[in-house]
Amino acid sequence: MNEIIFKTEGLAKTFNRRKIFKDISFELKENSSLAITGKNGSGKSTLLKILSGILSPTRGSIEMNIGGKIIRHDSYFKKLGLVSPYLQLYDEFTGQENLELFRDIRGIEATDNYIEDLLKLFKLWERRDDFVRTYSSGMKQRLKYAFALLHNPSILLLDEPRSNLDAEGIETVYKIMEEQKKRGILIVATNDSEDIEHCEQLIDLNKQETSGK
Amino acid sequence: MRESLAATLTIFKKDLRSEMRTRYALNALLMFVITTLSIILFSIGNENVSPELLSGVLWIIIFFSTMSGLSRTFVSEEERGTVMTLHLIAKPLSIYFGKLLFNLLLLGGLNIFTVLLYLLFVSGFTVLNYSIFVTTIILGTLGLASGSTIIAAIIAKANTKGTLYPVLSFPILLPLLLTVINATKLSVSGAQFSESFGEFQILISYLVVLTAISFLLFEYIWKE
Numbered sequence: 001m002n003e004i005i006f007k008t009e010g011l012a013k014t015f016n017r018r019k020i021f022k023d024i025s026f027e028l029k030e031n032s033s034l035a036i037t038g039k040n041g042s043g044k045s046t047l048l049k050i051l052s053g054i055l056s057p058t059r060g061s062i063e064m065n066i067g068g069k070i071i072r073h074d075s076y077f078k079k080l081g082l083v084s085p086y087l088q089l090y091d092e093f094t095g096q097e098n099l100e101l102f103r104d105i106r107g108i109e110a111t112d113n114y115i116e117d118l119l120k121l122f123k124l125w126e127r128r129d130d131f132v133r134t135y136s137s138g139m140k141q142r143l144k145y146a147f148a149l150l151h152n153p154s155i156l157l158l159d160e161p162r163s164n165l166d167a168e169g170i171e172t173v174y175k176i177m178e179e180q181k182k183r184g185i186l187i188v189a190t191n192d193s194e195d196i197e198h199c200e201q202l203i204d205l206n207k208q209e210t211s212g213k
Numbered sequence: 214m215r216e217s218l219a220a221t222l223t224i225f226k227k228d229l230r231s232e233m234r235t236r237y238a239l240n241a242l243l244m245f246v247i248t249t250l251s252i253i254l255f256s257i258g259n260e261n262v263s264p265e266l267l268s269g270v271l272w273i274i275i276f277f278s279t280m281s282g283l284s285r286t287f288v289s290e291e292e293r294g295t296v297m298t299l300h301l302i303a304k305p306l307s308i309y310f311g312k313l314l315f316n317l318l319l320l321g322g323l324n325i326f327t328v329l330l331y332l333l334f335v336s337g338f339t340v341l342n343y344s345i346f347v348t349t350i351i352l353g354t355l356g357l358a359s360g361s362t363i364i365a366a367i368i369a370k371a372n373t374k375g376t377l378y379p380v381l382s383f384p385i386l387l388p389l390l391l392t393v394i395n396a397t398k399l400s401v402s403g404a405q406f407s408e409s410f411g412e413f414q415i416l417i418s419y420l421v422v423l424t425a426i427s428f429l430l431f432e433y434i435w436k437e
């Protein structure tokens with residue numbers, strides 16, 4: 001079993017002198033999950049971007065440790081998957097081409113079969129040869145899930161996991177969240193009470209304290 | 214290391230494929246070259262313009278068409294919001310060199326096209342020493358591609374994208390431009406290859422320094 005530790009210490013972010021949040025500290029191990037809540041504009045999405053290594057924090061540090069090895073910051077992308085409203089896949093490629101492209105750039109072994117499985121899981125198989133440009137917003141959201149799971153990430157970060165999804169899609173997402181908890185770490189930014197129920201720990205950015213539920 | 218190299222090549226291929234589908238930069242580049250060249254031909258008319266002056270004009274076309282097309286490499290990812298996706302699949306190093314390679318190919322193709330048209334239609338422009346001329350074009354292309362890639366990365370993060378590009382490029386690319394124009398002048402005035410060594414030395418050092426700085430700078434720019 002691979003040991004996974006993902007922890008932060010005193011994370012703070014300031015945008016042009018506007019303090020978004022400060023002093024975010026937590027430590028997660030494999031099989032654990034964390035919900036991040038807070039009002040609109042409280043910094044949930046920003047925190048997720050920082051955790052995935054896209055933004056730098058103004059202060060504080062992040063440590064990712066997998067199987068006893070500290071992962072370098074520029075390699076975080078290998079170990080984590082992110083679904084976020086800010087993510088855009090390539091419009092001029094088809095759904096399948098997008099996934100193949102990401103596999104090739106990542107240099108991972110995901111087989112065509114695995115890509116097929118993902119596309120089928122997210123009900124995109126029929127539309128795999130259509131340009132992403134022509135996808136509906138829910139279909140784009142589904143494709144983002146396939147993108148985030150392609151490399152079997154140890155840490156899965158979801159920002160507003162349900163956005164644009166229908167009932168069936170939401171059910172698939174909950175199934176994935178449960179599987180992720182068995183395999184690694186799950187972090188969800190949401191204000192939806194049903195989403196929160198799937199997570200064991202909670203950080204409220206308006207209160208700024210970690211609590212077990 | 215090998216992993217990063219593979220990622221670099223795949224990003225390059227992705228840009229190429231994307232460009233073939235969208236013609237995001239290519240059309241702008243080609244139209245720019247063709248319109249500028251026609252205007253120059255009209256304004257020259259039957260005048261006798263010295264080949265030295267025409268050397269400068271050639272690089273004006275190349276400089277501005279580079280500026281009009283290559284800025285799009287990073288700006289297009291930023292505008293479409295796919296920057297985040299890139300962050301999540303590759304190291305900055307791979308992204309930078311993938312983009313650089315793509316710009317190099319685009320600019321190389323464009324320059325061959327421009328130079329051929331120029332040699333064909335601008336009758337006053339006759340190259341006497343082709344080895345100097347070709348070396349200059351190659352080194353100039355390398356320098357411009359390297360310079361414009363890093364400038365494009367800076368600009369993609371700025372708020373006033375369109376106008377900033379030529380303004381920011383000018384000081385950075387000025388030494389390069391002055392040197393390539395000098396070397397081109399040498400090639401039309403019938404100088405020996407050895408006489409242009411000085412120019413080539415400057416161009417090569419410029420290239421090495423620029424690429425090294427760009428690479429160091431890029432990691433910093435890339436992650437806000």
Ligand SMILES: Nc1ncnc2c1ncn2[C@@H]1O[C@H](COP(=O)(O)OP(=O)(O)OP(=O)(O)O)[C@@H](O)[C@H]1O
Pocket residue numbers: 015016020038039040041042043044045046047
């Ligand atoms: N690039 C940026 N530059 C300046 N300010 C920013 C930037 N990105 C986010 N902000 C600010 O940071 C704050 C937090 O934004 P963020 O998107 O993280 O909030 P959120 O909690 O995800 O909100 P929501 O519930 O609406 O999704 C907001 O006040 C926003 O205006």
Ligand SMILES: [Mg+2]
Pocket residue numbers: 044045046159
């Ligand atoms: Mg948000």
